[in-house]
């Protein structure tokens with residue numbers, strides 16, 4: 001790709017594609033540069049549940065980003081072909097914990113053995129492979145292009161475009177030498193859907209927790225979080241533990257045929273890096289380090305990144 005663009009977006013995960021869509025739909029000539037296909041990114045592995053924290057744990061900026069995304073995904077859920085659907089489900093905890101006001105609390109009968117509190121909520125769930133394809137179509141419909149290329153430095157983009165958005169996820173560790181970015185390995189088991197319509201998620205998340213998210217044909221079972229383990233191969237012992245924990249909560253999953261195993265590395269950072277930096281001849285906005293919430297934060301962060309870039 002040698003055509004000069006208005007902006008180069010590095011990364012074709014959910015963060016880069018969402019930024020690319022926002023910029024292209026504003027009329028900019030957008031080139032997305034990625035070393036891997038969107039279907040081979042961490043984003044393709046996310047479950048992905050869109051949620052707004054019902055507590056005040058998150059800082060104000062995060063809460064705004066979550067709220068913006070939640071509204072966008074709720075709108076997308078009403079459209080065909082996006083991969084987004086709203087589903088009802090339970091968020092539960094093993095420890096007694098204060099429940100957010102205004103939500104329907106689980107009755108004792110609705111709490112599986114070992115759980116002491118929980119509530120019902122309705123959230124968008126995103127079938128990520130379908131959703132990433134939708135974003136690519138939307139990007140291309142607005143004139144955006146995708147180039148497959150590995151960058152070793154943002155300086156390689158010098159002369160290509162005056163604007164750059166760095167959405168390299170875990171790759172930012174090497175690309176911009178950010179040693180605060182770390183990997184938090186996740187693994188899913190994908191099974192046939194035996195007729196489940198409601199999700200179930202244990203909170204708070206620790207190294208291992210129970211979670212299942214039903215889609216039309218399949219159910220995604222999780223979850224684990226292992227720091228600094230970057231093994232891309234599924235651990236079949238862990239997979240069996242994931243499946244068993246879910247069966248204890250939902251016995252209908254016992255005979256569900258295993259379709260696939262998935263591994264993804266969450267790009268964690270002490271906080272999301274969303275800031276502007278003047279590089280040699282280029283104005284760059286960094287937008288990476290979204291950890292286990294990149295889909296949830298994607299639209300909010302994209303809108304902020306665009307505002308920073310156009311300032």
Ligand SMILES: Cc1cc2nc3c(=O)[nH]c(=O)nc-3n(C[C@H](O)[C@H](O)[C@H](O)COP(=O)(O)OP(=O)(O)OC[C@H]3O[C@@H](n4cnc5c(N)ncnc54)[C@H](O)[C@@H]3O)c2cc1C
Pocket residue numbers: 010011012013014015016033034035036037038041042043044045046047048049050149150151152167168169170171172175185186187188263264265266267288289290291292293294295296297
């Ligand atoms: C098991 C699991 C479950 C999850 N569940 C949820 C969930 O329920 N809800 C939620 O909101 N989030 C969830 N997440 C987190 C979410 O998946 C991530 O936060 C999100 O995908 C990060 O997106 P990204 O675009 O920053 O990174 P990625 O998807 O990793 O994309 C990075 C892009 O940058 C490109 N790149 C990197 N380096 C270079 C380079 N040097 N040159 C060129 N290109 C480069 C890559 O090729 C890729 O295209 C989950 C993650 C995992 C692993």
